[in-house]
Amino acid sequence: MADIQYVGINDLEDIHKAHLSKFSEEYYSRIQRKLHQDIRLRVHIKTFNKGGERIKYSVHINVMGPVKVFESSAHGWDFDKVMHQSFREMEKQIDHSFHHDVTDRKVDKKGAVQRFREFMRV
Numbered sequence: 010m011a012d013i014q015y016v017g018i019n020d021l022e023d024i025h026k027a028h029l030s031k032f033s034e035e036y037y038s039r040i041q042r043k044l045h046q047d048i049r050l051r052v053h054i055k056t057f058n059k060g061g062e063r064i065k066y067s068v069h070i071n072v073m074g075p076v077k078v079f080e081s082s083a084h085g086w087d088f089d090k091v092m093h094q095s096f097r098e099m100e101k102q103i104d105h106s107f108h109h110d111v112t113d114r115k116v117d118k119k120g121a122v123q124r125f126r127e128f129m130r131v
Contacts, residue, residue, distance in 0.1 A: 012047070012048070012049045012050065013033050013034070013037055013050045013051075013052065014049070014050070014051045014052070015029065015033075015051075015052050015054070016051065016052070016053040016054065017053055017054040017055055017056070018054060020054070020056045021054065021056070021088075025088050028088065028089055028092065029052065029054070029092065032089075032092045032093070032096065033050065033052055036050075036096040036099070036100075037050050039100065040072055040099065040100065040103060043100070043103050043104070043107070044072075044074045044075065044103065046074060046075040047075075048072055048073060048074050048075075049072070049073040050070070050071070050072055050073075051070070051071040051072075051073075052068065052069075052070055053068070053069040053070070053071075054066065054067070054068055054069075055067040055068075055069075063086055064086075065084065065085070065086055066084065066085065066086070066087075066088050066091045067082070067083075067084040067091075068082060068083055068084070068091050068092060068095040069081075069082040069095075070082070070095050070096065070099050072099060072103075074103075077106065079099060079102050079103055079106070080102075081095050081096075081098040081099040081102060082095060082098075083095040083098065
């Protein structure tokens with residue numbers, strides 16, 4: 010069962026509500042796979058220029074994971090594009106947070122040269 014909380018959904022049109030639900034459930038499963046734990050997802054949507062011809066959307070996403078809280082945001086005129094941007098930024102943050110590079114290039118190059126010289130001696 011997805012633990013997704015929506016804030017500001019009352020200002021959206023029905024088609025945007027359907028897209029929001031689809032994107033949230035899709036990315037919820039992706040993010041949960043990356044974190045290997047149950048998570049809570051909060052999607053906060055703000056709309057601007059409600060009286061004008063175009064509506065600007067601002068999306069803020071919070072993921073409460075087992076270890077850390079991740080936050081991302083995006084804004085723009087196209088609702089679907091803004092949702093994708095915000096969720097992709099969230100995935101990048103999670104990947105970056107849990108990516109551990111154990112090799113240092115300088116040490117690895119020096120060690121590789123030394124190992125090669127020892128191999129050639131034998």
